Amino acid sequence: MSDASPVHFIAHFTVTDGDGYHNYEKRFFPVLKPYGAKFITFDDNVTVLEGEREAGRTVIIQFPSEKVLMEWWNSPEYRELAAIRHQATTTFSVSVIHAIPQR
Template identity: 30%
Template sequence: MTATSGRPAYAVGYLRDVAPVPQVAEYIERIEATMAPFGGEWLVHGSSLVPLEGTWTGALVVIRFPSLEAARQWWDSPAYREIAPLRTDHSDSMVCLVEGVPQGYLAATTAAALRSQLAVAT
């Protein structure tokens, strides 16, 4: 793998209407082997979900990778692409990759940048 930003990245899946079929069990059995070469590790899988806003009718999955590049390489890997239909053919899913914030990130810095942009726009 090439150089990375030093920021972790996450594969986030929201799964609804997962059919209780052997193909889904096979997907779950095989996914860890596809994650390992790219440094993927579970953060959320099969955990209780407590909705606080909106309607949540499914399950949430979160996998951490060392970088966005590593997450993308996992997603595009032949090993993962081979098993993906075991999930997609038997569930309604939304999946995204998202880069995490750098260490020491403060939301106040983002708010200050937004306020600066707003001041220039007026």
């Protein structure tokens, strides 16, 4: 699999501090933009087809590659911003979804 394959980052979290989350949210996109990522969608009320889901927000972001995603994730700017998210939300899952492998 090429490192240049796009990947999708999926996170699900419950907001526990609305003001703190608003602070995170308004600072989020300027930190994301330099990495060429595409914010695909968010949903606060997904349809659960099977199993149980914790209340909260699910987001999907596409990055040009896993390398770029990890550069963003580990950047000093995002680590500082993530500390705000940690105080304002409970994160239930974070995933990196790779493209379908070549056959």
